[in-house]
Amino acid sequence: MKTDTSAVDIDRNKGDFFYPEAHVRDAGVGLSEQTVHYIADVKEDPDWVREYRLRGLKTFLEKPLPTHWASKDLEAIDFGKIRYYLSPGTEPKRSWEEVPDDIKRTFERLGIPEQERKFLAGVEAQFDSEAVYSNIKKAVGEQGVIFVGSREGLKNYPEIFRKWFGKVIPIADNKFSALNSAVFSGGSFIYVPPGVKVKHPLQAYFRINAENFGQFERTLIIADEGSEVTYMEGCTAPKFNTPTLHSAVVELVALKGAKIQYITVQNWASNVFNLVTKRGLAQENAEVKWIDCNIGSRLTMKYPSVIMKGRKARGEVLSIALANDGQHQDTGAKMIHAADETTSNIISKSISIGKGRATYRGLVHVPKHLKHCKNNTECDALLINSTSRTDTYPAITVRGTGNAVQHEASVSQVSAEQIFYMQQRGLSEAQAMSLSVNGFVNDLVRQFPMEYSVELKRLIELEMEGSVG
Amino acid sequence: MNELNIENLHIAVGGQEIVRGLTLRVPRGEVHALMGPNGSGKSTLAKVLAGHPDYQVIAGKVLMDGENLLELEPDERARRGLFMAFQYPSEIPGVTIANFLRAALQSRVPEGEELEATDYYAKLYEKMELLGMDRSFTSRAVNEGFSGGEKKRAEILQLAMLEPKYAVLDEADSGLDIDALKTVAHGVNSLRGPDLGILLITHYQRLLNYIVPDHVHVMVGGRIVRSGRKELALELEERGYDWAREGAVEPVYTR
Numbered sequence: 001m002k003t004d005t006s007a008v009d010i011d012r013n014k015g016d017f018f019y020p021e022a023h024v025r026d027a028g029v030g031l032s033e034q035t036v037h038y039i040a041d042v043k044e045d046p047d048w049v050r051e052y053r054l055r056g057l058k059t060f061l062e063k064p065l066p067t068h069w070a071s072k073d074l075e076a077i078d079f080g081k082i083r084y085y086l087s088p089g090t091e092p093k094r095s096w097e098e099v100p101d102d103i104k105r106t107f108e109r110l111g112i113p114e115q116e117r118k119f120l121a122g123v124e125a126q127f128d129s130e131a132v133y134s135n136i137k138k139a140v141g142e143q144g145v146i147f148v149g150s151r152e153g154l155k156n157y158p159e160i161f162r163k164w165f166g167k168v169i170p171i172a173d174n175k176f177s178a179l180n181s182a183v184f185s186g187g188s189f190i191y192v193p194p195g196v197k198v199k200h201p202l203q204a205y206f207r208i209n210a211e212n213f214g215q216f217e218r219t220l221i222i223a224d225e226g227s228e229v230t231y232m233e234g235c236t237a238p239k240f241n242t243p244t245l246h247s248a249v250v251e252l253v254a255l256k257g258a259k260i261q262y263i264t265v266q267n268w269a270s271n272v273f274n275l276v277t278k279r280g281l282a283q284e285n286a287e288v289k290w291i292d293c294n295i296g297s298r299l300t301m302k303y304p305s306v307i308m309k310g311r312k313a314r315g316e317v318l319s320i321a322l323a324n325d326g327q328h329q330d331t332g333a334k335m336i337h338a339a340d341e342t343t344s345n346i347i348s349k350s351i352s353i354g355k356g357r358a359t360y361r362g363l364v365h366v367p368k369h370l371k372h373c374k375n376n377t378e379c380d381a382l383l384i385n386s387t388s389r390t391d392t393y394p395a396i397t398v399r400g401t402g403n404a405v406q407h408e409a410s411v412s413q414v415s416a417e418q419i420f421y422m423q424q425r426g427l428s429e430a431q432a433m434s435l436s437v438n439g440f441v442n443d444l445v446r447q448f449p450m451e452y453s454v455e456l457k458r459l460i461e462l463e464m465e466g467s468v469g
Numbered sequence: 470m471n472e473l474n475i476e477n478l479h480i481a482v483g484g485q486e487i488v489r490g491l492t493l494r495v496p497r498g499e500v501h502a503l504m505g506p507n508g509s510g511k512s513t514l515a516k517v518l519a520g521h522p523d524y525q526v527i528a529g530k531v532l533m534d535g536e537n538l539l540e541l542e543p544d545e546r547a548r549r550g551l552f553m554a555f556q557y558p559s560e561i562p563g564v565t566i567a568n569f570l571r572a573a574l575q576s577r578v579p580e581g582e583e584l585e586a587t588d589y590y591a592k593l594y595e596k597m598e599l600l601g602m603d604r605s606f607t608s609r610a611v612n613e614g615f616s617g618g619e620k621k622r623a624e625i626l627q628l629a630m631l632e633p634k635y636a637v638l639d640e641a642d643s644g645l646d647i648d649a650l651k652t653v654a655h656g657v658n659s660l661r662g663p664d665l666g667i668l669l670i671t672h673y674q675r676l677l678n679y680i681v682p683d684h685v686h687v688m689v690g691g692r693i694v695r696s697g698r699k700e701l702a703l704e705l706e707e708r709g710y711d712w713a714r715e716g717a718v719e720p721v722y723t724r
Contacts (some may be wrong), residue, residue, distance in 0.1 A: 260578040423628065424553050425570075425573040425576075426574075435564055
């Protein structure tokens with residue numbers, strides 16, 4: 001196994017690691033109707049879900065890759081060599097001694113508890129987050145909140161599940177949403193009853209750790225009228241024990257007056273294709289807010305969206321992307337205004353290090369018949385080295401009268417003078433760099449929950465250490 | 470031994486020799502003023518002392534308490550006790566003065582040790598009081614949107630917090646009105662003492678009315694042409710740099 005110089009980027013030889021053969025719950029390599037039936041059998045899906053999966057497969061196979069506008073790198077994915085389903089207990093086994101030192105160091109620096117380190121490093125298939133999860137589940141359960149895995153949601157709450165599943169993101173939305181529709185497993189199902197305001201954020205971290213990291217996870221969150229919920233996905237620990245293709249679908253439904261805040265912090269290994277579809281529907285006076293941090297991966301394509309369907313609905317996307325050497329963060333946001341007096345806000349910050357590339361791709365759509373809609377878009381890019389790259393592709397279509405949009409973009413570079421100034425105060429070059437980067441994202445990070453902002457800061461420091469010298 | 474010792478220093482930038490055989494000693498506890506017209510090489514000297522990568526030392530040496538300064542990285546020099554107040558300090562967007570100074574001090578404690586937050590803020594507020602600065606200042610991003618006077622005061626605050634052995638103040642008075650000048654001078658004077666050697670680089674004599682130096686050196690054409698006590702500054706003010714140039718041991722050519 002080869003390890004990168006950077007502390008967090010682990011080249012895992014393109015994900016080619018050993019799986020013990022002949023496991024009962026292994027769908028094998030490649031994708032066919034048989035694979036889909038296999039998954040449906042294992043999951044004991046009802047017929048409508050099996051049908052849904054098959055339609056997903058058909059659409060996936062029919063749709064071309066979006067390489068006319070997207071990175072050609074997508075063509076490097078060999079769909080015939082991917083395992084589409086692995087149930088818990090089939091992860092590769094290794095001992096703690098085999099875990100690379102820099103990964104151990106990273107865990108230490110990020111302050112990850114001993115017990116979790118082993119799990120994250122793939123030494124233990126599971127760690128004991130069951131207890132934490134069941135406590136959360138119990139606490140919110142008293143308010144009538146449902147917080148379960150997608151499979152359990154489908155089994156135990158079929159009426160709510162079926163009503164909204166696949167409604168925000170249809171199968172044919174894009175090739176990868178179709179793929180997810182065919183082979184999805186894992187992910188969360190959340191329902192918040194009318195008027196219930198969930199005090200503490202619901203953390204997928206504990207729930208998912210109690211099961212298994214999902215490769216094709218499927219999350220559905222429904223906030224009923226006047227309710228409020230915050231959901232947190234992922235953690236800053238490097239996920240180096242993951243397959244090379246991660247393709248999730250996340251659907252949010254905020255009914256009249258409801259508020260959903262969805263927070264993601266992910267730190268992928270540098271061989272991962274992270275192709276995720278995330279979209280929220282906001283009814284009258286409802287609010288959907290995405291906070292999205294993308295670190296690592298070979299290619300991430302992710303554009304959290306909000307469809308503002310009811311009057312006075314609000315949509316917001318705050319995102320940070322960090323593209324290190326050999327990485328491409330193609331991220332952004334989509335705001336679809338579909339009712340009067342809807343407002344949306346996009347703030348995107350990207351950092352490109354070394355030969356890293358960050359792309360902002362945004363869509364703001366306000367049709368002609370609407371009145372008094374507002375959008376504000378700010379996207380700022382920071383380039384660390386002269387080889388770093390950033391691109392911005394904003395698509396704004398605003399028709400009609402009385403609608404207001406505002407778009408600001410900036411590109412800045414950490415200057416040699418700035419670094420020298422900081423060095424003169426005693427900071428090393430790497431410390432100076434990471435302080436600059438932290439300053440750059442500071443106003444955005446301040447809006448994050450405390451624990452995430454602290455983790456992010458440490459993570460940026462680690463990324464910068466690997467990029468200097 | 471306790472001195473900043475510059476010996477026969479030659480510096481080039483972009484292939485052109487700017488400093489040509491400069492020798493200067495600043496013992497700890499003394500304030501030395503270095504005066505000279507534009508282009509005489511004063512700021513170049515300051516940058517080289519701090520270790521700016523764009524400048525090339527052709528010959529000569531610089532010792533700080535006997536240690537070869539020129540071999541060290543800029544941050545290493547800083548941590549060992551060299552401070553430079555910049556003529557044009559950089560902005561660091563999004564990083565507050567409090568966080569910046571904390572990071573700078575943190576870089577001086579041994580690895581694995583954490584700066585005590587309460588001690589740090591107590592010290593910060595004490596120094597700010599000493600310099601007559603408002604506490605709200607610390608929550609502003611470093612130099613971002615600062616007036617000329619605020620920038621200079623921020624530099625002096627950093628000097629006070631980092632407690633170096635030697636400080637090079639590059640044009641600490643440029644662009645200041647008389648009130649701001651007095652504030653900066655008051656700050657520097659309150660930091661004077663047996664543990665700090667100061668090299669005060671200035672174009673004008675004006676600053677020296679408020680920070681009275683122990684010694685004055687006049688730099689023309691890349692080297693020191695006259696040295697004397699504080700009275701030299703007044704004489705220079707009266708007679709001009711041409712007079713200083715005439716006093717040189719050997720002919721000096723300005724560029």
